[in-house]
Amino acid sequence: MSDSLDRPFAPADIESACYQLWEEQQVFRPRGDGAPYCIMLPPPNVTGTLHMGHAFQDTLMDILIRRARMQGKRTLWQPGTDHAGIATQMLVERRLEAQGEKRHQLGRSAFLEKVWQWKEESGGNISRQMRRLGASCDWSRERFTLDEGLSHAVTEVFVRLHEEGLIYRGKRLVNWDPVLQTAVSDLEVISSEEAGKLWHIRYSLSDGSGSLVVATTRPETLLGDVAVAVHPEDERYRELIGKTLRLPITGREIPIIADDYVEAEFGSGCVKITPAHDFNDYQVGQRHHLPLLNIFTPDARIREEIEVVTGHIDNTAIPAELRGLDRYVARKRLLALLAAEGSLVQIEEHRLMIPRGDRSQAVIEPYLTDQWYVRVGPLAEAATEVVRDGRIRFVPENWSRTYFDWMERIEDWCISRQLWWGHQIPAWYGPDGKIFVARSAEEAQRSAAQHYGMPVPLERDPDVLDTWFSSALWPFTTLGWPEQTADLQEFYPTSVLVTGFDIIFFWVARMIMMGQHFTGQVPFHEVYVHGLILDGEGQKMSKSKGNVLDPIDLIDGIDAEALVAKRTQGLMQPQMADKIAKTTRKDFPDGIPAFGTDALRFSFASIATQGRDLRFDLKRVEGNRNFCNKIWNATRFALLQVPDDADLQGERELLAPERWIIGRLQEAEASVNDAIEQYRFADAAHVLYQFFWNDYCDWYIELSKTVLRPESGFSTAQIRGSRYTLLAVLEAALRLAHPFLPFLTETLWQRVAKRLGKEGNTIALAPYPKADLQRVDTQADQDLDWLMGFVGSLRSIRGEMDIAPSRELPVLLQAGTDCDRKRLQDLLPWLRQLARCTEPQWLAQGTEAPPAALQLLGDLRIYVPLAGLIDVDAEYQRLSKEEARLRAEREKVQGRLAQPSFRERAPTEVVAKEELRVQEISAALQELAEQRQRLDALR
Known part of the structure; x- marks a missing residue:
């Protein structure tokens, strides 16, 4: 790197050179014989690109890793990506469809070849973007959840759990995506309030003595009704419990049952029970031993005939005019039939929560299918205990209560998905349906031959495992398990997991369960749970709102039109695209300037409080870009004050300013280290900012100029002490800030360390500052x-x-x-x-x-x-003019506030802002009055 800092600070000029230096010198690999320190990167989707959540989380992990590395710990940040079953399969299918090809036409083997081809060509994008962010992972160890080693480990876990009776196959209700035609996890279901209707339908008593009215938001599921439930204490219906009703359209008889699940105050107090198509109804059905009737096909069409899953009914026929119809087409046809027979009593507008698949946007259907499950009860007991007894600590601690609440209500885990891309379930079926779970096809064949007394053809289960299954094994399988490798012995358990609160259930809990079960140890000692990044207005970032920020755009900058094009890309609704385009042009008329990586990282750290919601404002990034520039210019000044041939090793006398800044540095070092230890990143960033900007730049640099100016009159030892302190404090402060500002500090440290005669090729391996509070000089302070x-x-x-x-x-x-x-x-x-x-x-x-x-x-x-310093008459005129302006402005604002219509129509925050302005103007007028009094003394 050049020793010159003549040019202004330009992040783009330094970032690639710094990262190249770190990779060439293999800085990120574990080294030395210090205590092990390991963090597992939560594996991002291989299809993904770096978003604000990734960039925020990765910054916090990198701060921890870089500091540990500089502390001399044997440090490993294990990277890797997740195969992202649904997302990847959808992406490749869309590419094939654009070329006129279909997945099923290709067949499973050929399709998977296409996916692997895409993965090799485009799957490393997010890893490249993480490098742009400065992430110091050991890329030589990068793993993929479908690589050979991890696939072997996944199979081993599945087989062992099955042998222990903890994995089984059964027919249960799942979240079903009728477009993707697979079960999906709760995390892949997004529920939002939408406009709907509540249909009131009359069910007649079988004996002809009367009827009940049932309200439903899903009339098409009526075909699968097996009961109508009322509350056991509802006086209106107590005498009817045990009687039967005739199901409209079909005439099938169903019972009236009593269950506490029913809210007597809602609607008519009567609830239709369809156990195969509603999660709550399923529980009611289990309590009352009701039949399970499936009326839908996998693509959410009405079946040709009702499928009786359990129990018995006399009539499985479905009206001919409904068979094969899409569920929403069938709804309209069914409502017409109900109206025709006089059973449709009332229709009212109703808002309700609609669950949609986050990938397909299809309405999720509760659906009864055969799936593979993990019996998690026994695993959850041990996983709960390790948090209770402190072997794992949540930070902030309150998240442990969330963890306990879920673990105490945990249900068996559906781990199968009806996809092709993923870990295919290691189970084979014999001619009579008997299941053989094995580590390989050969092992399954041997087991089958032994069972049947001869070789028989086997068919492998076509399903794949839920992506979260392999992710649950991430901490120990990436280190070589099931082999007892040296890495597993050294780095497991890992030090800390950094994650968002939204996946405590889906990932954190499952890693604890699996890690404890298969290794006998916890997977990590601490779990730091960070908040969710919101925009500057406190809104969740979403494409539909047009408030999503791309970290790479903040680093490199993007012009206004390119930003508009990016935000409106893929939006199918022209009105929404127009709205987002207008908002973007208004908010970013000149686009987004290039802030550089360090300013972005420091902004993330500065908002990383231990709260749930974290606001991200571009003004903060702009301020931190100025902060980086301040450090750059301060370093330029310091180097100019200390010529290359300056003698810094001779006798040095430290004056009060030198003793003071050295003490301030020790206090900053103590505060930053303490804050990072407690995962208070925002506090650490605040201390760094205050030390650099206020203590070092605004005060100490100015203080040093008194000694270092020509003909200052200070002794050689005092000048040498000032020069040395100017550089030595800066060098230590750069090391202190390096985990937060890696590119800037590397570039500047190279020059400062060289001038001080320090050894070392990179700041990333220089020792992290450790405070010596004995050097705090109270008198100098x-x-x-x-x-x-x-x-x-x-x-x-x-x-x-x-x-x-x-x-x-x-x-x-x-x-x-x-x-x-x-x-x-x-x-x-x-x-x-x-x-x-x-x-x-x-x-x-x-x-x-x-x-x-x-x-x-x-x-x-x-x-x-003041005599002779100011022109009293001119100052009087200036004050009078300013007073007149402020009074006029106050009268204008007060007049607006006095109008009832303004207070009624204006948003609360606008009214509050105007009231605050009146207070500010009044305070300014008071200050002018005090200045006038001071002038009076000069007359």
Whole structure:
């Protein structure tokens, strides 16, 4: 890297060179003999691209990893990607359809070849983007959930669990996507409120003595009704419990049952029970031993005949005019039939929660199918205990209560999916349907031959395992399990899991269950649960809102039209596309500037509180871009003050400012280390910001100029001490900030460390600062606090009286203590330099000061005589003009607030903003009045 910092800070000029350096020197591989420290990267989908959630989470993990590496720990950040069964299969199918090909026409083997081909060509995009973010994973160990080693481990786990009776096959109700025609997990179901209807349907009593009215949002499932339920204490229906009703359209008889599930106050207090097509009804059906009737095909069409899954009914016929119809077409036809026979009583508008598949957007159907399940009860007991006894700690701790609540209500886990892409279930079926679970086809054949007494043809189960199944094994299988590898011995259990709260159930709990069961150890010691990134207005980011930000766009920048095109791409509704385009052009008329990676990372860290919702604002990134620029320019200044041939190793005398900044550095090091240990990333970022911007740049650099300016009059040892401290403190501060700002600090450290004669090729392997609080000089702290207070007092007077920065201020002092007099004597050069004032003169006690502005610093009275400093008449005119302007503005705002129509129509936040403006103007007018009083003393 060039030693020159002549050019302004430009992130694009340094980032690729830094990352290339780290990879060439294999910085990210475990090294040394320190204590092991390991984090498993939550494997992103191989189809994915880096989004804000990834970038935020990866930044936090990288901060932990980089710090641990610099602390000398043997550090591993294990990367990898997930095969993402549904997402990947959908993506490749769409590509094939665009070429006129269909998955089923190709066949399973040929289709999977196409998927693997896509994976090799395009599947590494997110890994490349993570490099752009500075993620210091050991890429030489990158894994894929379908690679040979992990596939072997998945099969081994499945077989062992089956042998232990913890995996079984059964017919149960699942979330079914009728477009993808597969079971999906709860995480892949997005429920939102939509407009619907509530249909009231009359069911007649079989004995002709009356009828009941049932309200339903899904009339098409009526064909699968097996009962009508009422609350057991509902006086209206108590006498009817046990009687039967005739199901409209079909005439089939069904019983009236009593169950606490029914809310007597809702609708008519009568609920149709369809156990095969509703999760709540399924539970009711199990309690009352009701039949299970399936009326749908896998693509959500009405069957030709009712499928009786369990129990018995006399009539399985479906009206001819409904057979084969899509569920929503069938709904319209069924409602027409109900109306025709007089059973449709009422229709009312109704809003309800509609579950949709997050990939297909199809309405999810509760569907009864044969699936594979894990019996999780026994696994959950041990997984709960390791959190209760502290072997695993949640941060923040309150998430452990969420974990316990779910584990106590846990149900068996559906692990099969009706896909081709994934880990095919290692089960084979004999001619009579007997199941043979085995590690290979050969092993299954041997078992079958032994069972039947001769070789028989076997058919493998076509389903694949839920992606979360292989992900649950991630912490130990990536380290070589089932083999007892050296990596498994060294890095397992891992140190910490960094994850979002939304997958505590789907991933965290299952990793704990599987890790504890198969290794006898917890998979990680701590779980840091971070919040959800929201936009600057507190809204969840979504494509439909047009408020999604792309981390790469924030790093590289993007012009307005390209951003509009990106946000509206793929939106099928023209009105929505137009709305998002207008909003984008309004919010980003000039596009998004290139902020660089470090500014983005620091912004993520600065909002990483331990709250649930985290607001992300571009203004924060802009501010942190300025922060990076501040550090860049401070380093340029420091290097200019210390020539290449400067002698820094001779005798050094540390003056008060040097002793002060060294102490401030120790306190910053202690605070940053403590904050990171407790996963308080925002606190650590705040300390770094305050130290660099305030302590080092705004104060110490300015203090050093007094000593380092030509003909300063300070001794060689004092100048050498100032030069050395200027660089040494900066070098340590760069190491302290490196986990947060890796590219900037690497680039600057290379120059500063070289000037100091330090060894090492990269800051990434330099020691992480560890505070020595013995170096905090209390006396220097107190002295510099006094100096800063004095300088601040004079700057306040200068600002209040509008005195030009170039004018030298006369200063008179009165009262004070002996300590004040000594500090003035010791710190006078810095005071005069920073405050641009004459040497202060002491007034005798009791002497009246001339007309002057006054500030107090403890017992010390600081006067600045104003005669000759300001044009009193001109200042009066300026104040009068400003007062008139502010009064006019206040009257305008007050007039608006006085209008009842404004308060009625304007949003609450707008009214509050206007009220606050009145208060601000009043405060400004009070300040002008006080300035006028000070001027009066000069007349």
